Amino acid sequence: MSKPNLTIVNADLEIDGVSRAFVNLATEFDARGYGVELVLTRATGDLLAAVPDSVRIVELERAGVPGPEMVSYAPSLTRHLRTVQPDAVLAAQAHTNPLTAVATRVAGIDARTVVCIQTMTSHQLAQRDRHHRTWTRLTRHCYRLADTVIAVSEEVKRDAAASLGIPTDSISVVHQPTVTPSLLEQSREPIDHPWFGDGSPPVVLGVGRLDPQKNFRSLITALERVRETEDARLVILGEGEMRPTLERHVDRLGLEDVVSMPGTIPNPYPYMRQASVFALPSRTEAVPLALIEALACECPVVSTRCSSGPVEVLENGTYGELVPVDEPSALAKAIVSTLQAPPPKSLLRERSREFSVTTIADEYEHVLFPEQRHRQAAKTA
Structure with a gap:
């Protein structure tokens, strides 16, 4: 039986901590036999060279719709997910998390949606100025559309729960896949x-x-x-x-x-x-x-x-x-x-x-593909 397919949504592959970590994760899941694609709003950045040839790169089209920049990519991402029908979708940035949660739901696909909070949500929301309340309500709603919310540390988890009104016990902590x-x-x-x-x-x-x-x-x-x-x-x-x-x-x-x-x-x-x-x-x-x-x-x-x-x-x-x-x-x-x-x-x-990629990928595998992990456990029992 072939392994499931994973779509990872990111803004670009410029050199930063989030992009580097998820290139590491994409590489590890690819090595484990999963079908992996990186869906980007801009297919740019020095880390493109680090992506294995077997991992597909997809660049979204930007639509001319009013609102925040990320909203303009929602139609393209929704169409893509509906076409590809991945088994799991993962996002990990403050602006791609809401986009991904909404697009996956609108696409009407049977995919497990996981969003990862990388930064202090309270700091992100504070930067929204006069749109703070509207953005907070929108972000809170979008995160509730996801099947699983992950935070990269205990403090990030507590901050996200307080800022978004999400129950603390509904957020899992998984560290960044860093050491390869x-x-x-x-x-x-x-x-x-x-x-x-x-x-x-x-x-x-x-x-x-x-x-x-x-x-x-x-x-x-x-x-x-x-x-x-x-x-x-x-x-x-x-x-x-x-x-x-x-x-x-x-x-x-x-x-x-x-x-x-x-x-x-x-x-x-x-x-x-x-x-x-x-x-x-x-x-x-x-x-x-x-x-x-x-x-x-x-x-x-x-x-x-x-x-x-x-x-x-x-x-x-x-x-x-x-x-x-x-x-x-x-x-x-x-x-x-x-x-x-x-x-x-x-x-x-x-x-x-x-923080090794092997250790962290095991944790992500459990979150993204719980049935796959159960089958593996049954085989080794």
């Missing part, structure tokens, strides 16, 4: 950067969008204090609107010779493998995938105790130091402490295994 064999293999590739090599001063690494939420200004300030006792350098991988502001801050502190911001790097994992410390200075994070990836690459980590992911990932400091948000002195102290006494690499590997 490909990640570990890529982490051993060479680095084209002069600061990495035997005998070089220690490098503190930051990875993420250059935006206010990621708070790299605080990390740059912390480096100045780290250098009072350690000859450390800072590399920040990522791009964004805060680059000019951050560059000016580097210049003001006189750190231009010890701070490097080379932009977005398609393969950041060798940097994680060879850095002395990975630092996450964010103001908020649902589940910080880069933090998990650093653990998998055996890089010691420090993080802010922001809402909400780092505390869960690091188990309240068991796997890396946690410091208050927007306190560069505390961040600097944690970096120095970690440089001087890094944790065992085996401890970091142990934690990262909880």
Whole structure:
């Protein structure tokens, strides 16, 4: 008997945590023999190259209808689902979740619909300004159309339940499928950067969008204090609107010779493998995938105790130091402490295994295809 078909709906495949995680999941389900397709509102992004040839890419057509941008893709997605008749449909973004839940219901197909909440819903709804109440009612209704709602962390689950009026016990927690064999293999590739090599001063690494939420200004300030006792350098991988502001801050502190911001790097994992410390200075994070990836690459980590992911990932400091948000002195102290006494690499590997794509795909398989899992269990009984 052939395995079921899975449709994953996403906006695009630009390099970000959500897209990377669901390319990982699509690849794993494809390897397990499921029929997998990625349905995108825009078939763009560097992660397209990471999708196996056997996973179909579908780009939706945009209709000229009034309302939010995502609404304009509803007719195309509805037609596609009605034609393809998948056994399960999965979405994982704040704007594609309502679209997918509605389109699947309107298509009238017998598909299990699963939506995954990746970020703090309260933050998303707060950004809707004067349309807040209308959007909240619409979003709440759309989530109730789904068969299953997943959250990527316990805090995201509690926040979603409170914001949307959904019973907490109706939301399951499944972490992001982050650690893959490909990640570990890529982490051993060479680095084209002069600061990495035997005998070089220690490098503190930051990875993420250059935006206010990621708070790299605080990390740059912390480096100045780290250098009072350690000859450390800072590399920040990522791009964004805060680059000019951050560059000016580097210049003001006189750190231009010890701070490097080379932009977005398609393969950041060798940097994680060879850095002395990975630092996450964010103001908020649902589940910080880069933090998990650093653990998998055996890089010691420090993080802010922001809402909400780092505390869960690091188990309240068991796997890396946690410091208050927007306190560069505390961040600097944690970096120095970690440089001087890094944790065992085996401890970091142990934690990262909880986020392996194999482990997480098993959990998704149970949610998406419960009958398939029951049949497998019966065969092995």
